[in-house]
Every structure is written in C-alpha cells, then in structure tokens.
Amino acid sequence: MTIQAPETVPVATTRGRAKGGSSSLVPLYIATFVIGIGLWWLAALFAGNRLIPTPLEVVLNGWEGALDGSLWSNTWASLARVFTGFALGVLLAIPAGFLMGWYRLARGLFEPWIQFFRTVPPLALIPLVIVIIGIGEDARVFVIFLASFLACVLATFQGVRNADVTLINAARVLGAKDFTIFLRVVVPASTPFIFVGMRIALGSAWATLVASELVAAPTGLGRMMQAASQFLDTERIVVGIIMIGLLGFVMDRLLLLLERRLTAWQEVRA
Template structure:
C-alpha cells in the first residue's frame, strides 16, 4: 500500500483567509501600539479621518502624485540607462575595468550623503530629487543586471556558435532572453531603492511629496498624518511589487520552476 504524504492543515487554508488573518494580526498590533504609546501611534480611526480629510481637500493626492512622478521618472531613466551599461560591462572587459570600480564605490555611499551636494548644485526642485533617485536606482540595477549577464550559461553560447550563430544573434537570442529574469529582479530592487531614496530627497526641501508631508506633520506632532504618509508609501511599494510580479509571470513563464 502506497504511503500518502500527509498534508498539513494550514496548507488547506485558502490564501484569502491568510490575508484576513494577517490583516487582523496587524490591526491587533496597531491597537496595542496605540494603547501603549498613544502619543506616538495614532489610532486607525484617527489615521482614517486624516486620510478622508486630506483626500477630500486634494492635498493627499497632490503629495502622492508628486512623489509617484519623481519615483517613476528617476527609476525609468535609471532602468533604461542601466541595461546597456550592464551589457557593455559584461561584454567588453576594458569598459568594465574602467566603470565597475566607480559603480561599486558610489553604490556603497548612502544617498543621504550626497543629496545635499546635488541639491546645492541643482536646487530644491524636481530635477535634484529625480537625480538623486536616478543615481541610487541606476547603481543597484546595473550591478544586478551585470551579474545576471555574467551568469548566463556558457554552454548556450557555445552551442549557438557551433550552430553558426553570429555575435549579434547570440546577443539578442541567447543573452537577452537568459538575462530577462535578472532584469526584472533589477527592476524590483530599483523601485524599492527609488522609494527609499525618495524620502532622503524630499525631506531636505520642497513643498510637495509624501516625504515632505511626513516631515511637516512630524514637526507639528501630527502622528496621524505621519502614519498616513507611511501607509501611502507602503501601498505604492506593494503596487510596484505586484506589477513586477505580473511582468515576471508574463515574460519568464517559460522557465522551469521547482516546487517542493
């Protein structure tokens, strides 16, 4: 008689039930924090009232759009430029020897360290904020994509050459498809880095943005608005994550996956 593997009881619980359980746990933790530190953690009702008030007045959407547009612009420029730079680093050793040391050097510097220098040069407008986001997102993406290109199975390249493929065919039909998962991982990391860097760029100047909203609210000890800004950043981050995951399923569905 064949032994059947016993399925744990939690494996039978639908995903939507786990979502409800997770939300309930987060809500309970929030209420506990509010009761323990009421001056720091506003209650969910207070945050909801702050959200409704600012949504009706339109200020919430102004701050959200200002931050979202900066993130998408800085990330978009970084994504477009990081792909060719990463491929050049992987394809041409002289280019890599010149560029890679400086990329690794700047990548280890926190954005807050050079944000003041950029703002002093470009002012406190959108250009300086987008530039800071671009630098941070570009560095993390170019390193990730470069590692993916270098990790392409050499057997595929050799097989293509044996079959008579040209260098251009190898690049477009072997290297790029094999590197697509790493490009999408780089996009995910770049978006996360862009959101993190957004705070560093917005809290030092400007009149619009979620970072500025959080800073101004903290100055007046409006902790409900501070939490609202944090939650809005989290919602944007989750939305980015869902979009990238959809693209991963769409463009890398041909890859074999191992399920245990």
C-alpha cells in the same frame, strides 16, 4: 512480472502552476493583515493615542486629506518623482549592464566606478547635489535616478555573467553570430536578473524619495510628513507612511506580473 518506476517528486513547476500555488496563500495574507491591524490597535491602546494613533484615527485623517485634496496632490508629486527617477535609472542601467557583462573593455572601464558609488549611500550625495544642481526638482529626481541605476545595473551585469556558457558555445558551434547569441541566449537568461534589479531599484527609489523631499520640497509625501511632525500630527505621518507602502507595493506587484509574463518559460520551485 512488471516493474513499476518509482514515483518522482517534482521540485520545480511552471509559472502557471506556481500562480495557482500563490493563490492558495490568500487566506494567509488576509490572516496576517488582520493580525497586524489588531497588534497595531493594541499598541495604540497601551502607548496612548498621542504616541501611536489607532487605525481608525489614521483612516479618518486620511479621509480628511483626500477630501481637501492635499493627500492626492502630495501623492501625485511623490509618484511623479519616483517614476521619473526610476524610469531614467532603469533605462540607462539595462544597456550599461549588458555592455559590462558582454564586453571586457566596458567592464574594466565602468565596474570600478559603479562599485565605488554603490557603497556610497545616495543620501550622502544630497549636499553635493544641492551645491551643483540646486534645490529644485532636478536634484530630487537625480538622487532617485542614482539609487535606481546602481541597483539595476549590477543585477543586469550579473545576469549576463551568469548566462549558461554551454548554451553560448552550442550556439557558436551551430554558426550563430554574436548578435544572435546575445539576443537569443544572453537576453532571455538575464531577464529574471533584470527584474530582480528593477524591484530592488524601486525600493531604493522610494527610500531615497522621502529624504530628497525633506530638502525644500514644496509638495510630496515626505514633505507632508515633515510638516505634520512639527505639529505632532502622528495620524498624518502614518497616513504618509501607508501611502508610500501601498504605492511601492502596487508598483512591485506590477513588476512581478510583468516578469511572469516575460519569463513564463522559466521553471520555478513550487
């Protein structure tokens, strides 16, 4: 008589299998996009083109801006500001988060200040930044940097704090030094948290960008949208919104792809 083992239901999958599962959602993505465009068109028809432009009008306006070069110049200016502020914020946030999570002294010195400034919206600091730094490019990059830094440093800190204590103690029992434990145990365990923080920081950077460009910025998508609002050019305003959304989406997907490459060992729920 043979006894068959009960079938087990997998609750997690590797990155490779999860990737295949996400590809099955492509039809759903396409369907929701088509539905969204249809609802947009209906809203424009009922509200009137002066309030809500149709998708076709937005496409034509964007094409006009692409031909005369104004759309590309404003897009490049905004992208450069976001990338600079985001990169500086992340480059400083990751080591700061590691220090706070690994050393009690660093945590006691820096965490209260970071928690304090985290509750203050970066946009609220714009008047003070203008007084201290001025209304030039440095001020706009600084507020984007601050928004990115605060989001990423806390995620990194939390990743270090959530490292498996059992693995750390096991490494110590096997004779591993603190630097080896940090490099081989803490850093891999913190990597998913770091990427979550980077993605949140990226969203904060784009959200802060528009407000920073409203303050005497010569170029940028935020400035373009503000100028368009003075002439009730709703088509150009929507073009700016779509460009910001597309750029943010593409950058987020790139971060997600990099995360999957660096954390291929991690099991994820299907």
